[in-house]
Amino acid sequence: MTPSTRGHGATLVEKVLARASGQETVTPGEIVEGSVDLAMMHEQGAQTVGPFHEMGATSVWDPERVVIAIDHWVPASTEGAAVLHRILRKFAAETGLPHFYDVGRHGICHQILAENGWVVPGDLAVGTDSHTNMLGAMGAVATGIGPTEMAAVLALGRLWLKVPETVRIRVDGRLGPGVTAKDLVLRILGEVRTTGAAYRAVEYSGATIERLSMPERFTICNMTTEMGAKTGVVAPDQTTFDYLAPIAKHAMHPMYPDGDARYERTIDIRVDEMPPMVACPYSPDNVRPLPDVAREHVKVDQVFLGSCTNARIEDLREGAALMKGQKVAKGVRFIVSPASTRIYEQCLREGIIETFTEAGAVFTSSSCSACFGGNMGILAPDEVCASSSNRNFPGRMGAKEARIYLMSPAAVVATAIRGEIADPREYM
């Protein structure tokens, strides 16, 4: 697209970072100062307030570009969480930040950004959560930062970034029935591993990716974080523009990788014969075909359908379709937590809440819920959990001895019905 003086073209991420830093081109390894298009904070933003004042900052660079979305403990489940919420409310009032998704219009921060059009193609977006990568699905560079860094962003509107090398992942073929975007990203993780894209960007392309809906792309880009990547992107296309047209909060700058862009490496994946996948304890890259694990009769104590990875309306509809007329197995606790209040309302209207509660599940208000072991649905030592979330490190959902298996929404529902890890295709 843009003429290059380097003898080769640029990847999507290089183009976004060139725009953000006001340069013609950028080179991997170069440190640039990037102007931020959108900054997001959740509860960890409470730790931004102290450094912000210590820096001597008095005003936020652009209050229209800052979103606060509390999500880990909503409504506050401990006194400590209540204090974090109060610090953020006070800070928002003092510095005039109007876009605060407080209790009642709350949701998981990344879903709030997605469903309200806060991140658009070409943006550089940062958030105080590692799964900010999810918004790369918009054709943007979206990445997680810590709260002290966020204080600098709020004060200056920019941050330093090392331009990453880009790993290209091309996916071709058709996903079979009962095989989802989650299975695909687990399959990719099994190959790339948790350090395989460290400090790098991942650019997804290929016919399979092009056919994915935005929610499916969110799932894929979300778990790019588990590959160690700075961001995971999908070039914008009609699917992106259709999703954003009614909701985009600011002007888009769609960018596309050049045909002669340089990639650190290219990984080609075919999905035609791929079964559902599962990440076994204790790492998201410990991935096996789900049917193999199902044959081992892995009994579960808890099942979780939620998190920023997989709790959108499409995930819950798919889960409810399997759940309908079935019961949660005796002795299994099934927790369902939608990714936002808007999705909660959709579930209410569509009878999805009733489907789950009639089956014996707990349908909660929107939050990060059981995913991170600090709020609800916490596991006791040696318990086993099947989860649609993104991490299964020791202690992630409670006791360090607890064992977490990561899988698709359809697979967690099948597992809830059987009481042991089950192939969703047997229930379709």
Place this chain on the structure above:
Amino acid sequence: MQELIEGRVWALGRDVDTDQIISGKYLTIIDPNELKKHVLEIALPEFATRARPGDILVAGENFGSGSSREHAPQAMRAIGVGAVVADSFARIFYRNAINLGIPTIEARGVRAIFETGDVARIEMRAGRIANARTGASVPFPPLPHHLLELLEAGGLVEKVRRELAARAGPRGSS
């Protein structure tokens, strides 16, 4: 930032993620002095009670992977960790630790030359880490200028404070 950093070593394995450094149940704690009681609770339970200021953490690959929680390096800073060294780091932990002014050094092969209780000598500008007991050493690429500046300022807060003060000018009232 000191040019020579020396300290007693605590050795850790690979893939020590932030859940193992500060687990999710402590994320509502803001006070670093409270947080430090729980640092590395899952990965190295005796560390929080037995660590002394100036001690150096030496880890394998992918140290600090997982969440963006700054609680992890904050707790280390509260303990007074002299440096964090690893074969490789996860990116957000690395940024967070540097931003807090903790010397954070990626040195391939470093984990293999240390055991808990050894003494590490780190030459920041020369880019070398040595084991004082065995004499073994590994080089590391010196930090880019931008990051050295950050460490020299004592972290991001001080660096931005200076920048904002300079912007306000000598007659700036705030």
